[in-house]
Amino acid sequence: MALGKDYERQNCALARALELVGERWTLLVVRDALYGVRRYSDFLVHLDIPRAVLAERLQALTAAGVLEKRRYQESPPREEYVLTEMGQQLWPAVHALHRWAVDFLLPEGPIRLYVHTTCGTRLDPAGICPDCGTLVTARDVEMRPGPAAAVEARTDSVSEKLSRPRRLLTPIHT
Amino acid sequence: MALGKDYERQNCALARALELVGERWTLLVVRDALYGVRRYSDFLVHLDIPRAVLAERLQALTAAGVLEKRRYQESPPREEYVLTEMGQQLWPAVHALHRWAVDFLLPEGPIRLYVHTTCGTRLDPAGICPDCGTLVTARDVEMRPGPAAAVEARTDSVSEKLSRPRRLLTPIHT
DNA sequence: GCAGCAAGGTTCGGTCAATGAACCTTCGGG
DNA sequence: CCCGAAGGTTCATTGACCGAACCTTGCTGC
Numbered sequence: 001m002a003l004g005k006d007y008e009r010q011n012c013a014l015a016r017a018l019e020l021v022g023e024r025w026t027l028l029v030v031r032d033a034l035y036g037v038r039r040y041s042d043f044l045v046h047l048d049i050p051r052a053v054l055a056e057r058l059q060a061l062t063a064a065g066v067l068e069k070r071r072y073q074e075s076p077p078r079e080e081y082v083l084t085e086m087g088q089q090l091w092p093a094v095h096a097l098h099r100w101a102v103d104f105l106l107p108e109g110p111i112r113l114y115v116h117t118t119c120g121t122r123l124d125p126a127g128i129c130p131d132c133g134t135l136v137t138a139r140d141v142e143m144r145p146g147p148a149a150a151v152e153a154r155t156d157s158v159s160e161k162l163s164r165p166r167r168l169l170t171p172i173h174t
Numbered sequence: 175m176a177l178g179k180d181y182e183r184q185n186c187a188l189a190r191a192l193e194l195v196g197e198r199w200t201l202l203v204v205r206d207a208l209y210g211v212r213r214y215s216d217f218l219v220h221l222d223i224p225r226a227v228l229a230e231r232l233q234a235l236t237a238a239g240v241l242e243k244r245r246y247q248e249s250p251p252r253e254e255y256v257l258t259e260m261g262q263q264l265w266p267a268v269h270a271l272h273r274w275a276v277d278f279l280l281p282e283g284p285i286r287l288y289v290h291t292t293c294g295t296r297l298d299p300a301g302i303c304p305d306c307g308t309l310v311t312a313r314d315v316e317m318r319p320g321p322a323a324a325v326e327a328r329t330d331s332v333s334e335k336l337s338r339p340r341r342l343l344t345p346i347h348t
Numbered sequence: 349g350c351a352g353c354a355a356g357g358t359t360c361g362g363t364c365a366a367t368g369a370a371c372c373t374t375c376g377g378g
Numbered sequence: 379c380c381c382g383a384a385g386g387t388t389c390a391t392t393g394a395c396c397g398a399a400c401c402t403t404g405c406t407g408c
Contacts, residue, residue, distance in 0.1 A: 009222045011327050013285060014205055017275035031188055040356055048183045050396050055357060076404040086278045092300055093270035100267050101191035104260045111187060126266055126300040126309045135300045153185050214385050224367050229386060250375040
């Protein structure tokens with residue numbers, strides 16, 4: 001997002017949100033984090049994002065409290081970025097936007113489906129499980145290949161792991 | 175959003191959505207349209223957006239089918255931009271992101287509240303009316319000043335009209 | 349003991365979108 | 379005839395994004 005990245009004169013909660021997650025790539029980073037991606041190198045190969053931009057976004061999201069940077073091994077020191085509670089709560093917004101795109105921008109049908117783990121039912125546009133009526137949190141969502149899954153053109157290792165049914169937030173590297 | 179405005183290599187519905195509504199200012203334009211703003215000059219004073227950027231965004235949203243440009247008077251010819259059904263369906267996504275910001279980024283409390291017109295109850299984070307249990311569409315939402323409404327610093331004519339309780343999608347001019 | 353490699357970055361020049369100020373056109377009213 | 383409102387377009391400046399190259403730390407194999 002070029003120049004002033006804040007909407008200072010907009011006294012509105014949505015503007016505050018967009019200052020943080022409205023920049024280019026940021027919401028895709030959050031989506032990948034919901035999918036279970038945690039490492040710098042995995043975000044890199046899955047998003048095709050410039051290295052400098054990824055580093056800057058991870059730092060901004062960490063500073064804002066959406067991600068937490070933690071060391072998962074000493075020697076050699078290695079870091080991973082994990083969604084905080086605040087970050088996981090972005091799931092309804094990500095899902096709503098995703099669903100809107102499926103309904104209006106993807107004539108070929110959804111590439112992925114999101115179902116409630118305990119009921120096996122596809123979420124409705126609000127992120128509710130039609131079966132049990134509860135608002136499903138990211139932890140209780142399973143993602144599965146949808147009718148248009150074959151269109152998936154990516155062949156990187158992260159995409160392959162994500163192409164099988166799996167629960168959201170499950171770490172990609174064991 | 176600078177340079178390549180598309181995420182070509184991302185085969186994902188969310189990426190398609192972000193190519194359209196993920197650019198700087200675009201989602202704020204949609205929010206204003208949900209509030210009932212329809213005219214170029216009203217978007218202009220309410221958003222403090224550069225004129226060229228506004229013109230470009232309105233055109234892109236119209237081309238994508240989110241807005242419809244219509245002539246509301248001949249002689250002198252005057253245009254207005256109205257949300258299509260596709261545009262109105264963005265409400266759940268806008269609301270979810272808004273609600274997330276209220277919950278995590280606004281310690282002073284919400285500036286505006288969204289309530290179900292028929293029940294008078296505040297929507298839950300998924301956009302459901304807790305009273306009647308239905309997913310509330312934009313047409314049935316009333317917005318009201320919230321606890322932190324006094325913080326509203328803007329004094330333009332559009333902000334003044336929006337500071338009173340009103341139904342979403344109600345046109346601002348007459 | 350040295351080469352190679354993986355992870356996680358930083359640096360750097362070129363490009364292109366955002367910005368804001370100035371300008372333009374069409375029409376109606378006084 | 380002049381002014382103003384609505385709805386734009388044009389233009390120079392600036393800074394974020396891009397991608398390629400480079401760097402550092404600590405393993406692992408020979």
